[in-house]
Amino acid sequence: MRPEHPEQIVQATLDKYARYINAGLAKLYRFADVMTTEWEASGAVIRDIYGKEYLDCSGGPAVFNVGHRHPRVIAAVQEQLDRMPMSVRAMPRQGEADLAELLAQVTPGDLQYTFFANSGAEANEGALKLARLATGRTEFVAAEGAFHGKTMGALSASGRDTYKTPFQPLVPGFHHVPFGDIDAMDRAVTTHTAAVILEPIQGENGVIIPPDTYLPAVREICTRRGALLILDEVQTGLARTGRMFACEHWGVVPDILTMAKGRDRDDSSHSRRAPGRTRRRTRGIPAGPPDRGGPTALRDYPAGPRQGVVAGHGVYGSRPRAAHNSRSVAARCHRVLQPQ
Numbered sequence: 001m002r003p004e005h006p007e008q009i010v011q012a013t014l015d016k017y018a019r020y021i022n023a024g025l026a027k028l029y030r031f032a033d034v035m036t037t038e039w040e041a042s043g044a045v046i047r048d049i050y051g052k053e054y055l056d057c058s059g060g061p062a063v064f065n066v067g068h069r070h071p072r073v074i075a076a077v078q079e080q081l082d083r084m085p086m087s088v089r090a091m092p093r094q095g096e097a098d099l100a101e102l103l104a105q106v107t108p109g110d111l112q113y114t115f116f117a118n119s120g121a122e123a124n125e126g127a128l129k130l131a132r133l134a135t136g137r138t139e140f141v142a143a144e145g146a147f148h149g150k151t152m153g154a155l156s157a158s159g160r161d162t163y164k165t166p167f168q169p170l171v172p173g174f175h176h177v178p179f180g181d182i183d184a185m186d187r188a189v190t191t192h193t194a195a196v197i198l199e200p201i202q203g204e205n206g207v208i209i210p211p212d213t214y215l216p217a218v219r220e221i222c223t224r225r226g227a228l229l230i231l232d233e234v235q236t237g238l239a240r241t242g243r244m245f246a247c248e249h250w251g252v253v254p255d256i257l258t259m260a261k262g263r264d265r266d267d268s269s270h271s272r273r274a275p276g277r278t279r280r281r282t283r284g285i286p287a288g289p290p291d292r293g294g295p296t297a298l299r300d301y302p303a304g305p306r307q308g309v310v311a312g313h314g315v316y317g318s319r320p321r322a323a324h325n326s327r328s329v330a331a332r333c334h335r336v337l338q339p340q
């Protein structure tokens with residue numbers, strides 16, 4: 001039900017934005033004549049407080065892959081709210097275990113363990129820390145133009161000065177190389193490198209698809225130098241590129257895979273890999289705030305372990321079958337995750 005005096009609510013909301021949230025943002029809304037507030041949504045349609053309909057082309061951004069208020073998601077969340085909205089985290093949780101099992105089934109290769117976090121940035125933070133722990137090394141190689149989130153570690157891995165410059169100095173030990181350049185990667189990865197972190201297809205930087213040989217070569221370089229490969233599938237994961245995970249287009253299995261946001265259904269073709277094309281630029285995908293949605297959309301899973309709905313999560317796996325030279329790294333990784 002919409003309120004009787006929507007204009008008063010709009011004015012009051014913008015005033016409170018100006019006073020308590022962000023004066024610049026309030027100014028921008030007024031300047032752009034966004035003199036309304038969001039009110040309700042269903043499927044791909046959002047309605048504002050006046051009842052005007054908008055087609056939601058950004059989905060969150062990139063979060064509501066099964067649309068707004070999907071009945072199965074609502075039913076799962078409702079069921080959990082009625083039963084136990086917040087976990088006390090003192091006992092094992094069935095929903096968390098079931099979801100981790102499901103993620104182990106859908107992730108490539110022998111990725112197995114899941115660490116649940118609250119956002120894509122936090123999943124990447126966890127991945128970087130795990131790589132340090134597992135390898136005993138402190139350096140990372142990442143790509144120019146990359147986006148991995150806005151917390152300090154994830155921002156240090158990101159390759160965009162716009163986001164980084166105001167917050168220098170960031171976490172030391174990150175080296176950036178041009179995305180898609182195998183020789184540069186080969187020169188940058190050393191025996192001090194804990195991990196290489198990459199988006200399989202760069203999202204925020206403009207949907208940039210690397211040459212077909214790139215990811216397999218990076219996998220091989222990491223294995224040869226005993227470094228871990230972290231693939232950030234926050235933007236590309238969960239069927240967004242036509243495979244469950246983008247790395248599957250190239251048959252590459254990372255040591256650590258991070259994901260967040262929701263499962264995609266309909267817009268997977270817009271960034272589907274185009275054979276024979278090495279780079280494709282379309283539009284930048286803006287980085288959103290910590291998302292809400294996520295893996296409950298996978299099935300009718302009960303609400304997640306933290307706040308009703310799992311927001312983001314990283315999947316961490318040791319890869320004993322594909323260990324090659326990184327067997328000891330994989331073994332250590334395994335030990336970290338499976339303490340005796």
Ligand SMILES: Cc1ncc(COP(=O)(O)O)c(C=O)c1O
Nearest residue numbers: 119120121148149234235287288
């Ligand atoms: C590739 C990638 N990694 C990480 C993130 C950060 O995710 P979050 O906004 O949930 O922290 C984003 C956000 O857009 C992203 O596109």
